[in-house]
Amino acid sequence: MQHVIIVGNARVGKTSFIYRLTNKTFSESYCATIGKDMHVINPTLTLHDHSSMERYQDLCRLHYKTAHGAIVFFDSETVNSVNIWVGRIRRENKKIPIIKVLNKCDMDTVSDICDLRISCKENKGVTDVLPLLIPRMEIPIKTSPLQTLVEYLQQSYCSIS
Ligand SMILES: Nc1nc2c(ncn2[C@@H]2O[C@H](COP(=O)(O)OP(=O)(O)OP(=O)(O)O)[C@@H](O)[C@H]2O)c(=O)[nH]1
Numbered sequence: 058m059q060h061v062i063i064v065g066n067a068r069v070g071k072t073s074f075i076y077r078l079t080n081k082t083f084s085e086s087y088c089a090t091i092g093k094d095m096h097v098i099n100p101t102l103t104l105h106d107h108s109s110m111e112r113y114q115d116l117c118r119l120h121y122k123t124a125h126g127a128i129v130f131f132d133s134e135t136v137n138s139v140n141i142w143v144g145r146i147r148r149e150n151k152k153i154p155i156i157k158v159l160n161k162c163d164m165d166t167v168s169d170i171c172d173l174r175i176s177c178k179e180n181k182g183v184t185d186v187l188p189l190l191i192p193r194m195e196i197p198i199k200t201s202p203l204q205t206l207v208e209y210l211q212q213s214y215c216s217i218s
C-alpha cells in the first residue's frame with residue numbers, strides 16, 4: 058500500500074480535491090478538516106487529507122516519516138506558505154517526492170512555482186495530479202495481508218510501533 062499525504066494552508070482546497078476525485082462532486086461550502094482523514098483510492102493507494110490546524114501538526118508530522126508521496130496544495134493567496142510546508146515535510150523525510158499543486162485556477166491565480174494548476178470547482182487538472190506524483194514514488198515491497206493490516210493501523214493511529 059502506498060500512502061500519499063495532502064498538506065497546505067486552510068481553505069486551499071485539499072478536501073475539495075479528494076471529493077472531486079472520489080465522488081466527482083464539488084461544494085462551495087467549507088468545513089475544516091479535523092486531524093486527518095484517510096481515503097482508500099484503490100487497493101494500493103491511500104490519500105491522507107491533513108488538517109491545516111496548528112494543534113494537529115504533531116500528529117501529522119509523525120505521518121510525514123512513513124508516507125510515500127506528498128502533495129502541497131496552495132492557492133494564489135498562500136503562495137508564500139509553499140516552502141514552509143515543503144520544509145516541514147523534508148525535515149522528517151528526506152527522500153519523499155513532493156509535488157506543488159496550485160488550486161482555484163478558475164480564479165485569477167498566477168504562480169511560477171507550481172508543478173500543476175488545477176480547479177476543483179471547474180474540474181480542471183484534477184485527474185492529472187496522481188499520475189504526476191505516482192511515477193516519482195518508490196515501488197512498495199510486496200507485503201502479506203497481515204503486514205498490510207499492521208501498516209494500515211500504523212497509518213491510522215501513528216502511535217503503534
Ligand atoms: N473558486 C474555487 N474555490 C474552491 C476550489 N476548491 C475549493 N474551493 C473552495 O475553497 C473552500 C475550502 O475548501 P476545502 O477543500 O474545504 O479546503 P481545505 O484545504 O480542505 O481546508 P482545511 O480542511 O481547513 O485545511 C471551500 O469553500 C471550497 O468550495 C476551486 O478550485 N475554486
Ligand SMILES: [Mg+2]
Pocket residue numbers: 071072073088089090106
Ligand atoms: Mg479539509
